[in-house]
Amino acid sequence: MKKERGIIMRYIKNCMGVLLLLMLSHLPLLTHQLNTRWLLKGYSNIGFIMISAGILILIFIINILRLIQSLGRKHRRLRGLQYGKAVIKRSFWLLLLQILLYLLILPEYNNDSWYYADLLWMLLFQYVYALMGALVIFCLSNRLRILRRVMLWILLFIPVLRIPVLIYLMHKAKEEYDHETVAINVASQRAESQICKTKYPLLLLHGVGFRDLKYVNYWGRIPRILAKNGAVIYYGNQEAFATIENNSADIQKRIKEICELEHCDKVNIIAHSKGGLDARHAISKGHMGAHVASLTTISTPHRGCHFVDVLVRIAPEKLYRWLASVFDAAFTRMKDVHPDFYTVTHQFTTQWSAGFNEEILDDPQVYYQSYMSLMHHAWSHILLSIPYLFIRMVDADNDGLVTEESARWGEFQGTFTNRYYKGISHGNIIDLTREDYKGFDVLETYVRIVSELKKKGF
Numbered sequence: 001m002k003k004e005r006g007i008i009m010r011y012i013k014n015c016m017g018v019l020l021l022l023m024l025s026h027l028p029l030l031t032h033q034l035n036t037r038w039l040l041k042g043y044s045n046i047g048f049i050m051i052s053a054g055i056l057i058l059i060f061i062i063n064i065l066r067l068i069q070s071l072g073r074k075h076r077r078l079r080g081l082q083y084g085k086a087v088i089k090r091s092f093w094l095l096l097l098q099i100l101l102y103l104l105i106l107p108e109y110n111n112d113s114w115y116y117a118d119l120l121w122m123l124l125f126q127y128v129y130a131l132m133g134a135l136v137i138f139c140l141s142n143r144l145r146i147l148r149r150v151m152l153w154i155l156l157f158i159p160v161l162r163i164p165v166l167i168y169l170m171h172k173a174k175e176e177y178d179h180e181t182v183a184i185n186v187a188s189q190r191a192e193s194q195i196c197k198t199k200y201p202l203l204l205l206h207g208v209g210f211r212d213l214k215y216v217n218y219w220g221r222i223p224r225i226l227a228k229n230g231a232v233i234y235y236g237n238q239e240a241f242a243t244i245e246n247n248s249a250d251i252q253k254r255i256k257e258i259c260e261l262e263h264c265d266k267v268n269i270i271a272h273s274k275g276g277l278d279a280r281h282a283i284s285k286g287h288m289g290a291h292v293a294s295l296t297t298i299s300t301p302h303r304g305c306h307f308v309d310v311l312v313r314i315a316p317e318k319l320y321r322w323l324a325s326v327f328d329a330a331f332t333r334m335k336d337v338h339p340d341f342y343t344v345t346h347q348f349t350t351q352w353s354a355g356f357n358e359e360i361l362d363d364p365q366v367y368y369q370s371y372m373s374l375m376h377h378a379w380s381h382i383l384l385s386i387p388y389l390f391i392r393m394v395d396a397d398n399d400g401l402v403t404e405e406s407a408r409w410g411e412f413q414g415t416f417t418n419r420y421y422k423g424i425s426h427g428n429i430i431d432l433t434r435e436d437y438k439g440f441d442v443l444e445t446y447v448r449i450v451s452e453l454k455k456k457g458f
Helices: 002-024 027-036 045-070 074-104 113-140 146-155 159-189 222-228 244-262 274-284 306-314 317-333 341-346 350-359 382-394 442-455
Strands: 202-205 233-235 267-272 292-298 367-373 411-416
Touching (some): 002 074, 027 113, 074 113, 074 159, 113 146, 202 274, 222 442, 244 274, 267 274, 267 442, 317 341
Parallel strands (some): 202 233, 202 267
C-alpha cells in the first residue's frame, strides 16, 4: 500500500512539474492574456517577462546547486544522474504537449505578433531545459569518455540530431544508475563477509611500460574494491622497461619485504601482461617458491607474440636501436634504473619465449592459474586497434596484444569477453580507463578471482 501511494505521489509530482514547465514556456502568452483580459492591465509586458525570466534563472541556479552537491559522493551522484534523466524525460513530455497545444489551441492566433514571440520563447525554453538535464549527466557520468562527451556536446547543437543524443544520454544514465545500485546493494550485503580476505596478502604486478604510481593506479578501481572486501594489497614496484631478469630481482626483494611486514611466509601474486613473466622468473630462478602461494597471470604472453616476431624481423636495426635509446632515455627520467627497451621487446618473441619456458620451470609448491580477455574488433580499443588487426593477420583472435593460446598457463580459468560489440581489451581487463562495460563487470571479476583463492586456502 505504501509503495502504491509513493508511485501515485511521484506521478502527481511529475504532472505538476510538467504543468509548471508548460506555463513557464509560454510566458509571452500568459503576459498577453493577463494584460488584455485579466488582473494585470496596465503592467508592462517587458517588466512581466523580466520578472518571469528572473524566476526561470532562479530555477536554473537551484539546479546547478543540486549538481554541485552531487559531485564527489556516490549516492548523491547516482541521484543526480536520475535527476538529469528525469529532466530530459520531462522535456520530451513537454515537447509533446507543446506540439498538441500549437496544433489544437493556438492556430487561431497565428497572425498576432505575440504568437511568434511565444513560439520563439517556447523553443528557447525547451532547448535550455533539455540542455540542463544533459549537462547534469555529462558532469556526473563515469561511463562517458572525454572524446565521446565532446562529440555528444557538439551534436546537441544540431537540431536534427539533438533528440537521439538526449535519448542516448537517458539510456546511459539509467544503465549506470542500475549497475551501480546493484553494486552498492551487493557491497552492503557482503560488508561483513570479507570474501577477499585471503590467508596471504596480494601482490599486484603491472605490465610493461608502466610504474606503480602513487596517484594514478595501474589497476584502476580494482584495489579499492578488493580492500573493501578484506584483501591486503601490495604492489611490485618493479620498473617499466627493465628486463625480466632485473624486474625479477625487484620482485624477490618485494616478496621478502611483504612477508616481514605482514608476519607471513607467503604471498598471492596477481600479475598482468609481462608482470606474469617477471613473477615466473622470480619464483623459479629466484627460488621464491616457498614464499609464493599462488600465481595468477592475466593476459600474459607466456608463449610470446607472433606480431613481435614480424616487427623485429622487418624493422631496420639502426632505427630499432635508435628508437630503443629514445625510450630508455625517457624512462630513465621516470626513475627506471635499468631501462632496456631493445632487450625487453625481444623477450616477447616466440623464439625467446620457447627458450624461457624450457628454462623457467614451474615450482610444485606454487599454484599456477591464468585468465585471458578478447577484443571483438579493431574499434574495441582505439589505442590497440592497429596491433589488434596486425595480430589477427599473422596469428589469431586477441585482446589487442596477446592471443589466448599465448596466455594459457597452469590451470586456465577462461577468457573474459562480452556479447556486445566491444569485447574486453588488454587495458580493459585491468580497469585502465575506469569504465564499466556492458555484460562484463571488471570489479566483480577480480572479487571472484580473489574469493576463489580464499576458497582454495590461499
